[in-house]
Amino acid sequence: MKKSVFFGTLAAAGLVAGFAAAGTLDDVKARGELNCGVNTGLVGFAAPDANGNWSGFDVAICKAVAAAVLGDPTKVKYVPTSGQTRFTALASGEVDVLARNSTWTFLRDNDLKLDFVGVNYYDGQGFMVPKALGVSSAKELDGATICIQTGTTTELNLADFFKANNMSYSPIAIDSNAEGEQQYLAGACDAYTTDASGLAATRAAFANPADHIILPEIISKEPLGPAVRHGDNQWGDIVRWTLNALIAAEEYGITSANIEELSKGSANPEIDRLLGTSGDLGPMFGLDNLWAKRAILASGNYGEIFAATIGESTPIGLARGLNAQWTQGGLLYTPPFR
Amino acid sequence: MAIVSDPPKQSFRLSQLLYDTRYRSMTIQVVVLMLFMAMAAWLIDNTITNLAARGKDFNFSFLGIRAGYDIGQRLVAYDSDSTHARALLVGLLNTLLVAFLGCIVATVIGVFVGVLRLSKNWLVARLMTLYVEIFRNVPVLLWILIIYAVFTEAAPLPNAFREGGTASMILFDSVAITNRYTAVPDPLFSRSLGNIDIGIFLISSDLLAIIAAVVAGWYASRLVLRRATAVQFATGLRPVTWWKTLALLTLPGVLTLWALGFHLGYPSLRGFNFAGGINVSNSFMALWLALSLYTGAFIAEIVRAGVLAISHGQTEAAHALGLRPGRTMSLVILPQALRVIIPPLISQFLNLTKNSSLAIATGYLDLRGTLGGITLNQTGRELETVLLMMLIYLVLSLLISGAMNIYNASVKLKER
Structure with a gap:
């Protein structure tokens, strides 16, 4: 299996030589689909249902990025990767973003030439x-x-x-x-x-x-987070701030229920900037102003995603613990949107 | 005097490269070679360019750093503080172990089944045909998984061997077959000679002493047989040798074992698992059995073909000389059949060795599991590890076929 991945890598690398260096954002837009590396099957994080529809905590990241970039959370091709193949798949360009409960470590960040854009789940073994x-x-x-x-x-x-x-x-x-x-x-x-x-x-x-x-x-300590290839900073920023937008939305109380109302204008300028009602954050990294709104609409804010996929009301039943907002004694803390 | 003039000399023209049959084949070869070299250069250049584009370099220094992971079955000392190179060695030895034992069992099965398939007994011949066809026509990976599943699902948990449990040990309480491993007694020596440190790993002097004694006994028995033949040729009477050869074949080994104070350490259940013996993992057993049975089916066919290749007249001639059927087989048929059997047998040994890389299916950490599995993943050096792994398998295969070719040369028809 490894060998086939390797030769696939070589062949793919050969075919797209010179092309791979172009922006991932342009590639994704041209393709009209986001290739997202996910777990081969871990209920709650990433698993297909009987109809082949993927859902889960990590899958929600894929959907949010697809919504922000392509305007449609369903335009995702899920690529199941094993513990062994995941980084090769990312490095070879088979996937654009890897959302597969992968631990952020020094070696992976530097020696494997990946960029972990943030932490979506603080875990431990x-x-x-x-x-x-x-x-x-x-x-x-x-x-x-x-x-x-x-x-x-x-x-x-x-x-x-x-x-x-x-x-x-x-x-x-x-x-x-x-x-x-x-x-x-x-x-x-x-x-x-x-x-x-x-x-x-x-x-x-x-x-x-x-x-x-x-x-x-x-x-x-197992900080799990989405990863992208090293070297494409624009794409890394898009995935990083999409994740931040989901976390910030929970902090500011933006939910899928009230987002339409809030996007008409609110008392909080930060919410306005985030939802694109004022300012123009999106064009700064190659998207439009409504990117964050679409990302949040995809499956709700961080808290909603957590509750729907792995939270205490689901069979998996995980407490928020370290993964609560910083205001609630957790570790989730986004830089400001300004 | 007539003057013979030289034939008119034609100067070489470029079109001759294409239209002159003397040069055409040369032209084609040169063109193909250049295309091949261009292709290789393109591949290598592509790899270098892409590695550079990703900021990755190509070096093997990762072999010297701490591996950090543990390996269940290890033939030489190894722990998580050892280097990746050491893990490679552990994996390589695991590969060699399963390949070596697999080749032996496959050959035994193959010869046995191949000869029995020619039996005049209808039932035996059909049973052997059934075995060959079933094992030959199902992918070996499935056999590995099935046998592994039988071990893990059908055998009892180690827990079941406790007092009042449902399972009990077999062979005088010395062997326990569990769903994780087969616990067998450990050979121990109370007057051990210690180990020889050859730098990379330790070699047991006890094992060397036993091997030396057995080989010496075998060689002595050969001398006895040769002398008996000489006496037979001189006098026409063959001296009775069976008790001499039997003694020479067994006594040296037994005496060495006794001198070393050989005894067995019996496994017993301590804590979660058996301890005190050797736990042979199910992944190893499944791999070994599956590879042996699968390759054995192919070898059976090779042996059958080899025996059938010898004209029946040979058997009849041997019988006419008064040779009994057993002697006919061992003295007349098999030596000739070996000439046909050995060359395809080499490729079966090579197949078995390479198929052992399917170990990954059962989690047996062979070369593919350590170097090409965990080391690859923990260091992210795909290109280096896979190239190194290919090189090792290549060298391994060449060594096996080299050794078998030497043997082949010794049995092949010598024309005088």
Whole structure:
């Protein structure tokens, strides 16, 4: 699989030599469709339904960007990528933006020549075990067999965590979340480890979610965010500020219910600038003035997206926690729109 | 005197390159070579340009940095502090292990099935045909997945081996087949000779001593047999040798084991998993079995073809000389059949070795899993790792075919 990706990369690179350096924005506009790299299937974050329509927390980013750039949130081609293929897909130009719960790290930002444009979910790595195992802390996992997705930061954190605590484990390498779920349920491993949000999403899809617990230890920082290719600053800015617009909309109380009313003019000049009622922010990076309004209309503001896809009322049931607005004690804080 | 004049000398004209048959083939070859070189140059230039456009360089220094990940099955010392080069070595050895064991089992299965398929027993012959056709005509990846699924779904959890559990160990409580691994006893030596450090990894002196003893015993038994043949030629009577060869083949190994204080460390359930023995992972077992059964089916056909290629007159002639059927097979038919069998057998060994890269399907960390999987992902060096991996597989295949060609040269028809 890797080889085919590699040769595909070479071939694609050969065909579009010289063309790839042109602006991604122009490419997307000319194509009339946004290629968005997503997870192969992680309920709540990115998963297709029975009709093949993708939905989820990460998918909402794709929709918002498509709405901002192309004016239509449905003009997205979702490209499922595994932990192994995601960065190659982005680097080779197969996707324009990667919204696939990927951790922002120094190495990926610099050595892999990606640009993470922000954080849409502050996560950390956790462990899930069957209740019947009688384990209540990750420190009790000495000697356990652990399922782990290859090509991820979690793989490295796991090695570090067990080394730091002077414990041993045997890793079982798996390729996708679906395979991990199957192996874990078959008892091929005692524990499954990935980002805590991913664990919650995986558990929600089990037949008996209550038979499994997520251990309290969070062993790493996993800031997940959308990424673009390094070097195309205009495109990076568009994705970055689309994400910021969604977060700011929640902060300023712009929802999909009241956005039409607010865009007629409001008491808050910042809302006016954001929604394009006043000022001309959009043309500064090659879009029109209504880009943010369309992005918010795509699936609502950050809070609405969170509540609809992974929030406490969904089967996944994640609390806002660190992902609340800074005014609510969370870490979400956008630079001002001016 | 008649003067012979030289034939009129024609000067070389450019059109001769195309119309003169003496030069035409040369012209075509030169053109094709130039096209090929232009194509290669275009590919390389493209790669360099695109790497430069993305700000990526081409170097192998990543092999020296800390790998940071763990590998379940390792034949040499390795932990997450080791380098990527070390991880490469671990993966390479895992590839070699499964390829080596796979080739042996596939050959045994192949010879057995290939000969049995020619059996006059209707049922046996049909059963063998069934095996060959089923395994040969389903992709090997599916076999790997099916066998892996059987292991993980049908075998009990390690937990089930606890007191009062539903599963129990087999072979005098020494082996436990679980859905994760097969726990087998660990060979231990109470009077161990220690290890030899050859810089890259340690080699067990005990293993070397055992191998040396067994090889020496085998060589001595060959001498005994050769002497028996000489006596037979001189006197017409063959001395009884079976107890000598049996003793020479077994005693040296057994005595060395005894001298080293050989005993077994039995696995037992401690904590989550079995410990104290060797846990052979299911991913390895599934890969090994699937590759052996799949390639074995092909080898069976090669063996059958080889045996059928020998004229039936050879068998009849051997029988007329009074040779029993077993001796006919081993002394007359097989040595000749080997000439037909060896060359296609080489490509089956190569296929098995390369197919072992399907290990990724079961999470067995071979070369493809370490260098071409995790290392590639953690360092983002796609071009370097894939080229390096291709180079290693190429060298591996050339070594195997080189070794087999030497063997082939030794059995092939020697014309005098």
